[in-house]
Amino acid sequence: MRVTISSQYSGFNRNINDLQEKINIENRKITTGKKIQELSDAPEDVVDIKRFAAKIIQNEKYLDVLGETVIELQAVDETLFNITELMNQARQKAIDASNSDANAVIMISEYIKGYLEDIVKIANSDNGGKFLYSGTVTTSNQITPIDPSSQRLPYEIVKEEGTAENPSGLRVVFHGNNEDRIINKSSSDDEVISQKSSDIFGENGEVFNSLIELINSLSYTTDGELRNADSKFTIQDMANINKTQQDLANQSKNIDMFTSRSGAVLNRLEDYKFNLTNENVRMKTYRSYKEDTDVAESVLNLKREETALQYALQVGARINTVSLFDFLR
Amino acid sequence: MGLSALETGKRALIAQRFGLDVTSNNIANANTEGYSRRAVSYSQSESLYTAGNFIGTGVLVQKMRSFREDFFDREVRNTFARQSAFLQDEKTLERIEVIMSEPTESGLNDDITKFFTIFDELALKPESLGLRDHALSLAQTVVDKFNRIGQQLKDARQEVKKELDDITGNTNRLTREIANLNLAFSANKSLSTDQSQTMFDTRAIRLEELSLNSDITVSNNEDGTVNVAMNGINVVTRNIATELEIAEEIAIPLPAPGQDPNEIESETSYKLVKRGSDGRILNTIEPDNGKFASLLKNINITLDGQDTTGEFSVFTKINQFAAKFVENVNDLTMQGYGMDDNGETPPGLNFFEPNIEGVKATALTIAINKDLKNNPRKLPLSDMPGTVGNTAIARKIARLANKFDFIEDSTYTEFYSDLIGKIGSISQEAKKSRETTDLITDQLSNQRDAIMGVNLDEEAINLIKFQQSFQAASRVVNSVDEILRTIINLGL
Numbered sequence: 102m103r104v105t106i107s108s109q110y111s112g113f114n115r116n117i118n119d120l121q122e123k124i125n126i127e128n129r130k131i132t133t134g135k136k137i138q139e140l141s142d143a144p145e146d147v148v149d150i151k152r153f154a155a156k157i158i159q160n161e162k163y164l165d166v167l168g169e170t171v172i173e174l175q176a177v178d179e180t181l182f183n184i185t186e187l188m189n190q191a192r193q194k195a196i197d198a199s200n201s202d203a204n205a206v207i208m209i210s211e212y213i214k215g216y217l218e219d220i221v222k223i224a225n226s227d228n229g230g231k232f233l234y235s236g237t238v239t240t241s242n243q244i245t246p247i248d249p250s251s252q253r254l255p256y257e258i259v260k261e262e263g264t265a266e267n268p269s270g271l272r273v274v275f276h277g278n279n280e281d282r283i284i285n286k287s288s289s290d291d292e293v294i295s296q297k298s299s300d301i302f303g304e305n306g307e308v309f310n311s312l313i314e315l316i317n318s319l320s321y322t323t324d325g326e327l328r329n330a331d332s333k334f335t336i337q338d339m340a341n342i343n344k345t346q347q348d349l350a351n352q353s354k355n356i357d358m359f360t361s362r363s364g365a366v367l368n369r370l371e372d373y374k375f376n377l378t379n380e381n382v383r384m385k386t387y388r389s390y391k392e393d394t395d396v397a398e399s400v401l402n403l404k405r406e407e408t409a410l411q412y413a414l415q416v417g418a419r420i421n422t423v424s425l426f427d428f429l430r
Numbered sequence: 431m432g433l434s435a436l437e438t439g440k441r442a443l444i445a446q447r448f449g450l451d452v453t454s455n456n457i458a459n460a461n462t463e464g465y466s467r468r469a470v471s472y473s474q475s476e477s478l479y480t481a482g483n484f485i486g487t488g489v490l491v492q493k494m495r496s497f498r499e500d501f502f503d504r505e506v507r508n509t510f511a512r513q514s515a516f517l518q519d520e521k522t523l524e525r526i527e528v529i530m531s532e533p534t535e536s537g538l539n540d541d542i543t544k545f546f547t548i549f550d551e552l553a554l555k556p557e558s559l560g561l562r563d564h565a566l567s568l569a570q571t572v573v574d575k576f577n578r579i580g581q582q583l584k585d586a587r588q589e590v591k592k593e594l595d596d597i598t599g600n601t602n603r604l605t606r607e608i609a610n611l612n613l614a615f616s617a618n619k620s621l622s623t624d625q626s627q628t629m630f631d632t633r634a635i636r637l638e639e640l641s642l643n644s645d646i647t648v649s650n651n652e653d654g655t656v657n658v659a660m661n662g663i664n665v666v667t668r669n670i671a672t673e674l675e676i677a678e679e680i681a682i683p684l685p686a687p688g689q690d691p692n693e694i695e696s697e698t699s700y701k702l703v704k705r706g707s708d709g710r711i712l713n714t715i716e717p718d719n720g721k722f723a724s725l726l727k728n729i730n731i732t733l734d735g736q737d738t739t740g741e742f743s744v745f746t747k748i749n750q751f752a753a754k755f756v757e758n759v760n761d762l763t764m765q766g767y768g769m770d771d772n773g774e775t776p777p778g779l780n781f782f783e784p785n786i787e788g789v790k791a792t793a794l795t796i797a798i799n800k801d802l803k804n805n806p807r808k809l810p811l812s813d814m815p816g817t818v819g820n821t822a823i824a825r826k827i828a829r830l831a832n833k834f835d836f837i838e839d840s841t842y843t844e845f846y847s848d849l850i851g852k853i854g855s856i857s858q859e860a861k862k863s864r865e866t867t868d869l870i871t872d873q874l875s876n877q878r879d880a881i882m883g884v885n886l887d888e889e890a891i892n893l894i895k896f897q898q899s900f901q902a903a904s905r906v907v908n909s910v911d912e913i914l915r916t917i918i919n920l921g922l
Contacts, residue, residue: 236819237817
């Protein structure tokens, strides 16, 4: 085949361009750390990478949410423990009362009232501005107090006219609901993270009612009269105190059970967090395998292409350096 | 001998000088694109019967031939047409790749995922106004990205239209030039051989330039002229060139009830046509290759936001994506209650606009509902009135991230990754096909060049050959001159 000027130079030109392009590609791979620079470099890998990226973003958000939920559940755990502690103390006081004189009983009654206030205060606890025990009514502005209630809180002790059944007229009003608060803990599973007020404090606020009954039994006679220093416990009074004390014991056990349940949720979420973290590590490793530059490979490729370019330029420089014209005189 | 030898020498001088001229022209045009080398062929002049013998009378230039071959010209044109179509595809698809900002970590899909996942956090903290505001800000990021992609795809389409106009102008100029060259061929029968070879070369170059725009069929006429057809439609017939143009077809859909007619986006498609003298469209040309084929495909399908052909259209896919995104989110927020909604029925708030019945959102028109934009309290996350902590709607929105029938029986991530995967694979295919045709073009060009290209060593040899022959012929004339001078001096 005849070799012409044009074919020599066009071939040389093309080879130099190809080599420079390859060097440029390797350079970009090394400097950006990514082996896929354009969609067309490896479309099938880009598809995988995008799917993994979406999953990783989702998992990271689940991890955030689970992390915050764990903190909230720890707060729940702590408050439940405090509530049972207070209830146990109230129960102990009730037992003490049955062996005390009237003055001491009045004093104990004041204690019980204090416990009631403390438990209500704890029941109104919030985590990051969100009430823990009022279902889906989680903020103050969702609560509209109606007389005799005056506070924008889920639980409030109100005092009404005393009756034969409730001579102290004390009552705990609940402004929340018993709806579940739920989170998505993964792409397919959710988890109830709230404790129902009805579960913890009873369908009709039995925990509070027991304490109020105790206050009534200790502060008032069976006739509904305010107890004084001369008042003696009647058999009925003792029976009432015993029953209330027994109720408190049962309710305390009930709260313990829900504390355990909350603890179980906490553990489950911790497990989920652990699994999600592992899954993310796996996915990030796979994504990195797909998209990150193998630096050693790229550096070797770069070296190879640079050497090829160097030789191509050297050989190219010799094209037609000598022709027959050089020998004509 | 005597005077006849002088004549023989003169003929030889003329013939060798012609050879020198042709060789020097070859050397001068060694790097001229499309130049086909010339070669001179000689023949003996008629011999004379003298003294009982036939004696030769020297040399004549028989003809000057060019080494151009129709076969290679045709193959090169066909390859050029394929190569330029792939090159044009590659260029357009590279632009689309840039528009999609992939593969990066800030593509549309990543922003949508971040938007959906913020609702997982909102399910935990629906009371947080800051978080609600952040969700709106992420929604704005998604909207901005859709809008930007939509606008850039629209701009890309306009660029393609400009290129189509340029290519049409270029095609018309080339067909006119070819027709003019045809005219010169048919009108000037007395063109010198060299002139006609130059015109052949020029016409071959114009035909090759034309083949970059479209695949063409060239047929030779007896008078040396050629007819050129595109997709079976004659665009040059001897010395008559047909003007081509890009015709627009506009389809305006009927407005949906309540839709502002000014907001309706008409569907414009383009085609390459040949018009009659009365302005009517005589033919529609649909090239299979060349820039026209690529540009028409890209403007009418790939970059058409309302394509109905069912073929792969990036803009239509993005618009479908925007419409489904709006539909899926709005379907949920319509059932939800904001922080201050206490009525029995939900306020029916759309997260995104447009919210006109029967009007689908597009990448260009998608926006956040104005009522919601600056009022995060209205963000409907609950499915019960007056209960902020109920986050059923928030959780459902977050679950959209994994909804298996979000769009076309797939999740949005599958749809989007398939979309960019498809862009990548057709771009890769265009690149590989272009590289293959580059190789074929190089091979063909080299083969053609091996026949019609100039080899300087070869020309140097010819130069020496003709120079030596010229010197020898001069010597003959000189010798005859000396002989004649001797004879003339004999009589003195």
